[in-house]
Amino acid sequence: MSDEDVISALRRKTGAGRPPPEVQPMSPTKAMRVGFAKAAEEAMELVFQVQQVTERRLTVSALTESLPENALLALLEGPLEQFGLMVFDHITTASIVEKMTTGAVLPMAPEERQPSTTDAVMCSDLMDRMLEAFEDQISEAPDPPMVQGFRYAARLQEARSISLAFDDVPYRCFFITAKLGRVGRESTVVLAYPYAPPQPKRAKGEESAWGKEFKDVVMGAHVTLDTVLHHFKLSLADVSAWEEGTVIPIPREALSRVEVRAQDGRKVSRGRIGQISGMRAVRIDLTEDEGSSVALDGQALDLGGMAAKDGDMPSLGDLGAMEASDMGSADLEPDAVGNGLGDMPAMGDLPDLPDLPDVDGAGDDLPDLDDFPAIEDLPPLGDLAPLGELPDLD
Template sequence: MSAEQTTTLVQRTARTAREAQAARTMSLARALRLTAAKQADRLMGLPLSALSVTRRAISGEDVSSSLEVSSLMLLMDGAGDQVAAAILDPVLVTGLIQQQTMGKVMPPPEGGETRRHTATDAALCAPFIEKLLSGAALLPDTPDECALLNGYRFGVWAREPRQAQLALDASEYVLVEMTLDMAAGTRAGKLMLLLPQSKRVVVPVEQGGDTVAKAISTANLAENVLGLTADLMIGLTRIKMPLQKVSGLKVGDMLDLNLSSMAHALVIDGNGRALARGTLGQIDGWRAVQVEQRDDRKHTKPRRRASDRDGLDLPDVTAPQPGGEGLEDVGLPSLADMDVFGNLDDLPELPDMEEAAQAADSQMADWNAAQGSREDDDDTKRQNQAGW
């Protein structure tokens, strides 16, 4: 056997092994394909198959390119305030509604479908999307793909692409595109899933006899903080003009900003509050602001030394009182010369301790006797009042 024949045989063997391994592996695409067919038949008796399933990563800025006015956009609420989106084209929406209302799928008209979607369309299509995501989340072999699909429920119908774009605020997404065939070729629609990149691991657990998915977060505090976004605006100047003139502005009108320099730009938050001042410019073709650093270190260190008193607005407690008179000047004696205890020789002699104790016992005995006679008189008085 030649070297070329040996190489070809090894390649065929390796290719066969890869194909066998791929057939046994449960990927994300295969999980969605199997779940879509099963849930469509279980929920509405619809013969459905996935002709193709593709997956690619996109950034949060590219989400708007996948949102179209003619599509039905369903926002899905997930764990940890995550929001995903299911985008169904009009052909797919009409087929799902026809199967649930008429029991059969009709071929699309020749002129296309231009009907505007309603909240009823969203309510009829949302259960299929929920079951598709929850069922497929249990099948993939890798925990990352399970976490990508797990924990989503229908939240709200987005009427316009702008509403969906505001809700989809993650930095990275996975775009899954599925071409679904309905009723053996009667209709073929497209379904797109915008899934945020998750930092959770999902493991299947037994609960009440059923297998459910449990999500475990793996993101730490540093990753969560670095993933936050803050929207800041740059203000160059403020212009006052009548409301009538503002309403009459149109594309192409010019406004005089009356600026001679870009060194007085303000960094403004969403509430209109100025956070910092800087200079507006550009770096490598991108707009940039060089923020001025304010020195606030003088307020961060305690000022407790005697040398720091000059810069503090504090009264001088060591200074003499107004008038400049001391204790000697007003005729008061010095405390060092005062006799606090007086003449101790004039005090009487203390009695003997045993004699004092006997005198105290004698007084207590007389007091107890008087107290007992008083109580007996009270008892006799009560008995006479009771008629005894």
């Protein structure tokens, strides 16, 4: 047996040259051709012949731009709060309306106009039947797309409403060319479904995957923080005089009011110096500043005599023991200070004020200005007594 005979025998075994099988596997084109024709015939005895089906994956914006003018836009509501779209061009809408009103698709071309709400109501039943028939047929495909459960919900007024109602996800779009009626009007139908099931929504307060990854990266980054104990100013001469053993005075409250700063000098937070397991530590305080008056370990800070303890404060009753000179006036007597408000006379014991004279004629006794001496009659400045002869104010 020659090599050509061997190759020919192998080709016959592998089926080369055989005609394609009579029964084609289920596909979207076949499902729509069978399902749409059956639904139109059962609903209104309308001839609906699918000629071509093109499947495309589009975004919402691309889908909106690819729709025909003056088309009937039907919003489809599906499972998991998803939406789909079914579009009849003006020829498909007019053919269905003519079939329902006159009983036949007219031979003349229909008028191109905007569809009305009445048109949507008349076409909604056929849309649901076509969608249901397509679902039944496509379910026999080896890997059927997700098209189950979508039904007519409402009519969209304009194309831009699609971007408002639809999520910004990819959509599986079918562009269908068909012939309607005995006259064979060529029309276009568009069918759009979400390309994939929706992602599960996060519960309230639940962190997203991206947020968790970002947080892990940020929390794993190396950061250097400096702790500033206290700020004060010194002259250059004082700093130059420093030597080994020089003591720098720092107030005690600085231990509980340290500043935590980043490498660029920005203040991050306040802190408090303490110890943990025998090691020095800084406790970060992220609350807002409430002032500089703080306490350390519940005890009042000793500011070098500037603040007195509660037991050292004099009582109001001891104020009477102060000397009159301590009160800043030589005319006050010590007893007058110590008597307190309790020894003052009551308001009812005060004497009555004398009657004031009438104002009328009170200025009649004043001398005239003409009786004052002239300026040239005043003694010169040189005749005034020298400063040495004036008494001291002490």
